[in-house]
Amino acid sequence: MLEEPHRKWYLCCQQWHGKLNRSLHQISTIEEESCVNIRSVSANYQDGIEGLRRDKNRLVGQLDDARTQNRMLQTRVDSSTFDPCKLRGRLHGLLEYFTHGEDPPEDLDWDTIISITAMDQRKALVPKYPSAKERAE
Numbered sequence: 001m002l003e004e005p006h007r008k009w010y011l012c013c014q015q016w017h018g019k020l021n022r023s024l025h026q027i028s029t030i031e032e033e034s035c036v037n038i039r040s041v042s043a044n045y046q047d048g049i050e051g052l053r054r055d056k057n058r059l060v061g062q063l064d065d066a067r068t069q070n071r072m073l074q075t076r077v078d079s080s081t082f083d084p085c086k087l088r089g090r091l092h093g094l095l096e097y098f099t100h101g102e103d104p105p106e107d108l109d110w111d112t113i114i115s116i117t118a119m120d121q122r123k124a125l126v127p128k129y130p131s132a133k134e135r136a137e
Helices: 004-081 084-099 133-137
Strands: none
Touching: none
16 A cells, blocks of 8 residues: 555656756756856957957057157247247347348348238238349349
């Protein structure tokens, strides 16, 4: 009498044990495949990440070079700007000669053309600088 339920219980346990083993095997297979896939994707992304890091370092270097060049050019512009106040005395002296109808002395060694253009004609053409022969005539 107890043998029949015991046998059914045993077969039921065997069936569930088989299903459990198959499920565990599927889980381990899927887990192994997932690990392989994750490693593959990770390696692929790692290559991309390394490439992006190299690009970033290259671009940072280019940016630093551009900033350095910009600073150098800005320094050059700042140091070479024309300061009319420095020449004011000389220009005033030259204008004094011209107001009296005299030519400046030859020992000045400086050819000067003074061109005055009204502000409303900012883009007016600048007259051609006369050559030495034209000035001598």
